[in-house]
Amino acid sequence: YSTGINDLEKLGDLGSGTCGHVVKMLHRPSNSVIAVKQMRWSGDSEENKRIHMDLEVVLKCDNPYIVSCYGCFINDADVWICMELMSTSFDKLSKLVGGPLPEDIIGMVALGTVRALHYLKVRHERMHRDIKPSNILLDSHGNVKLCDFGISGRLVNSKAKSGNAGCAAYMAPERISPGTSGHRDYDVRADVWSLGISLVELAAGTFPYQGCKSEFEILSSILHQEPPKLPNNNFTPEFHSFIEACLRKDYHQRPKYNKLLEHPFLLRYASKNVDVGAWFAQVQSNLSKNVAESHRTKVDNNKKHD
């Protein structure tokens, strides 16, 4: 589609993060509603070159577990990435539910994310660098898809240098404390760690390093404490074992994607039909019932006062 920025009309906000914000927009020529991620360039020209290279890959990605990208607008100041509009993200879902998500839902999140990461590695030689629940999205059919690989990680990284590492909490130990062999002593297994932390967060309904008062405390807990574990509420031994494998502090002991895809936890979801869309619809309808309920209670209370 040859199109210009004037073809887009803002409909509303979808959220904002460490490196920009995401808005819902109408693309008038096709009459379709899309999501547009709006970011600033980083100050570093080497970094910007790499962002350009990552954008090329983003546009080439064609995989059912990755949010489709339609194109981007670039000028001196900003980068706009036009993508498929999704229904929600798992950070929002976790808050909406306000507690642990069911194991079957988390299993589908794990399977979709590992398949997406495996595709990025095998087809495009890329890692993600910014795995966290807000980058794992759900579409209206209940499909789990990954977004924001590479680019946002880089923009977050470039901000991190100026003291704002927004997503430090998901960072693998080897990225915090690089080895002696140079500054890039990590590989795809750093993303496997971040996935493990994200899944524990969804299973607990709270953030694993919640007790930490500062970013420094979080980073030092990641380095010096035992890795987070699943809470002991009725999760299966396969799920516990999957998390234990993702969260091995020594990354040489942590499995890569081929191994993970053969893990009994993911094999279960590769053959089990879990209707994530139906679950999401249920969550939304419970929520609107609760809202209606609390409205009724308020009206009743007011009547009592009359």
Ligand code: ADP
């Ligand atoms: P972060 O991922 O750091 O929270 P982002 O700027 O990447 O910040 O995204 C902000 C929010 O926008 C996310 O939490 C997500 O809920 C929402 N979002 C991002 N991409 C899409 C999309 N394609 N469709 C719908 N919502 C999206």
Ligand code: MG
């Ligand atoms: Mg994001």
